[in-house]
Amino acid sequence: MTARNAVRDDFPVLRREFDGQSISYLDNAATTLKPRPVIRAITEYYETNGANIHRGKHRLSEEASDAYEGARVVIARHLGAAANEVVLLRNTTEALNLVAGGLDLPPDARVVGCLDAHHSQLLPWRRVGQLELTRLDEHGRLDRDHFRTLLRGRPHVVALTHCSNVTGVVHPVAELVAEIRAACDAVIVLDAAQSLPHQRIDVQELDVDFMAFSMHKMLGPTGVGVLFGRSERLARLRPASVGGGMVDWVDLDGSVDRRIPYRFEAGTPAIASIIGSAAAIRYLEAQDTPERHRHAQELGAALIGGAVARPGVRLIGPPDSTDRIALVSLRLDDSIPTGEVARLLSDSYGYMVRSGHMCAQPLVSGMAGGEVLRVAAYLYNDVSEIEGFYQALDELVSWIAPTAAMEGKLA
Amino acid sequence: MTDSLLFDAVREEIAYAFENTAFFRKHMEANGLRPEDIRSLADFRRIPPTSKGHYRRGFPAGVLAKGYTLTSPNVMRFQSSGTSGERLNSAIMSYDLARRQATGFGVHRGFDGLWQPGSRPRLCRFAPPNCSDVECATGFSTMEDRILADGTLVLTVAHDLLATPEWQIVKALDEIEQYQPDLLVVDPTHFAFLTRWARRLGRKITSPRKLHMVCGYTLMTRVARRQIEEFMGPEVPIGDMIGMSELGYLGFQCHLGQRHINDREFYPEFVRDDRPVENGEMGELYVTTIDDGLIPRIRYATGDWFTPTGEACPCGSDLPVVRIEGRGTHMVRLRDGRVVTPGAVDAVVGDAPWLDLYKLEQGEDGDCTFRYLPNDTARPGDEAALEARLAETLAPNRVRLESVGYVSCERSGKFQSCVSHLSAEGAR
C-alpha cells in the first residue's frame, strides 16, 4: 500500500500481524481503535493516581475528581453544552434506557421512531410506550410524508437516529427537529452514536432535548456513554439507579438527590475511561480539518463505488455518497455464507469486517433479507485498503460460489 | 507400506503440492528448493515445517489445489473458533476423512463390525460446541436441526461443562435413546460428566444396536476413561482417537489400549529441535499427507507431541505405536528446564477412583494448581498421597491442591486437564 495515512502510526493495534500479515480494521461502526494519547491518559491515571472521585478530601482523590470533571467539561464543550447537561454513563444503550425509563411516560404514550434504528433506540421505547416506526425508501432514506403523518398523532417522544449503523445514511435531523417542533411538543431524543464520530454536532443549534453517544465509537475507551440533556429536561428525569454518589444527604427516613448531572451517576464511574475520553475528544478535534473530511469522502466513494461495480453484491443503502458516512452494508448472493466470508476475510486477508444483523434486525431482514457484511472505515483507513478489501472479496467469492462469481462477471 | 514406497508417495505429494498450490510453491522457493531436490529423507528434512498459521492465512486461495473450489463435490468445509493457534478454517474431502477413519478403526477389533456393507453407522456426537459445526449446538434447537448432511446427530453441549443445566443433560440422554446410534463420538471429559449425571438420574446410555465409542478432541484422562468404562460396561468398545479437525484420524487406539499412528494416509515424523527423535524420546508430530488432492500438506507441524515407542504391539497391527504426551502449548515447564507433559501428569494422577475430574494449571510464575472434584469415595489419605506424587513430579516448582466444586472450561467449551500459561504465552 502506498502513501499510508499519517495517523495510522498513532494506533498501535494497526502494527499487529496475524500469521505474518498486516491487518486492516474496517469494523469501525462497532467500535474504533484507540490512539496512543488515549491509551496514555488511561495508563497515566492508573500509574499516578488510582483514587476514587468525589469521595474524599485527600489529595489523590481531589486530583482524580479534577481530571474526571475536566473530562466532562471537554466533552460538554465539544457539544456546545453546559457541563451539568452531560451525564457520564456506560454506553449509548444505557443512556437511551435512562431517558426512556426516566420520562415516566403513561403506558399508552406514543413514540415515533425510525425503522433503521439500532435495537438500543427501539427496545427501550417499545418497553415504555406505543412505538411506531417511520418507513424508509428503498435506499434507506426516511419517508418524510410518513414521518409527518406519524407526527400528527401527537407523540410524547420522537426517537431519532442521526445516522444508521446499517445504511450509513445521515438523516436531516435539523429539518426533522423543526418539523417536530412545529407539529407537537414531543420530547426529542437523538441517537448520535454513529454520527458524532464523523461530524461535529452543536446541541445549541440542533434543538434536541436529549442526545446519546458512546465514546468507544469515536476513539475513546469502552465503558463511557454520554447523555446530553437540556438542564430543564434532566431536572425532571427520574434516575434509574440509586445509591452512593448520587445523593447529598441520607437519613433514616429519606434522602436528597444531588443536583444534575450527578444524580444520574450512582456508584463509582469508569474514572480512567472518562479521563481517556477527554484525550479522545482532543485528538478528534485536532483531526477536524478539511483534509480529513475530504479523506472521509474518498473512503465513502471507494466503498460505494466498489459495491456498485459488483453485480454479485447488493448495496443496502443509497448508491451515492451524499449525506452518509464511509460505511456500506453488502448483501452477498444467497448461496454464500456471510459469516464464513467474514472469517476468511479476516484470517486469510487481514480485513476485519462485520457480519450479521448489526443489532438492527428489523431493517436488515426487511431491506437485505438476511445477514449482511458491513464495512465501516474511519480516519486511519486508506482507500487502498477498501480496494484491497473488494479484491479479497472477489477472490473469496470465486472460491466459495464460482457460479455466482461467473454470473456476476457475465452480467 | 515399505519405507521406500511410502517415501515415493511423499515425493509425489511434494511435487503435487508444488505444482498445484501457490503457498507450497512459495514455501519451497523461499528456501531455494524444488521437488526434484528432494531425493532422500535428509533432503526432505530441509523443507521447513509448515504450520497452522500458513494454512489459515492461505485458505483457500493459497492452499487449495488447482481445479478445486470450496463447493466442489465431496468438499466439506469447517471452521473452529479460537484466538491464537487453534483457530481454523479448512476443508477436507469426505472420502479422505472416511479413508483415514477406516485405517484408524482397523487397529481395534472391537470396531470390526461397525461398517456393514451398504449401511453407514448412525453417529451421535457429544463434544464441545465449537467442535460441532452446528451453529453453537446450544439448547434451543430441535434434534432435526442438528443432524448434519452425513447423518451425524450433534448433541447440545453447554459452553461451560460443569454449569450445564439439568434440562440439557436430560435432552442429551433422551436424544441418544431416540436416535439409536451405532457410534458415539465424544469428548471424554464431557462424556464422563454425562455418565455421572446419568447415574444420578438413574438413566442408561444404550442403543438397540451395538454401541461403539470414539473419544477425541481433548486428552482422554485415565479418570475419564475409568468412569466411562465403568458406566458403559465391557461390551462397548472404546477407542481413543488421535485426530485433528483439519486432517481427521491421525491414529487410533487398538483393543489392547495402545495408540497407533496412521502411516498409511500420512507420513509421520516425530521431531524435536529440528531433528527426528529416537524411539522412547518425545517429539512433535509432523505429518505429510499421502494422496490428499484437495489440501496437500507437507511436514505439517501438528503441535501435538508423542513418544514413539518403537515396539511392536501384540494386537497385530503394524502401525507404529506411540504414547500421547499432549499439546506443546499445554506442557508444564519446570525451573530446572525439564518439561512435564499432560500425558505424564495424567500417568501420575492415574485413574484415581476418588475423584471425578481434575485440572492442573501452571501459572505465569511457574507454580501449579491442581484443582479436583472429589467424589464420595474419597478418603482422608487420598489427597495427601496424590499431593506427594505431584510435588515430586513437578519439583522444583510448587504445586497446590484444591478440592473444588467447580472448574471452568475454556471459552471454546473444551475442558483441558492440563494447561500452562507459561507454554501458551511462549507460543504467542
Ligand SMILES: Cc1ncc(COP(=O)(O)O)c(C=O)c1O
Ligand atoms: C446507531 C447506534 N445506536 C446505538 C448503539 C449502541 O451503542 P453501545 O453499544 O455503545 O450502547 C450503536 C452501536 O452499535 C449504534 O450503532
Ligand SMILES: [Zn+2]
Ligand atoms: Zn495395538
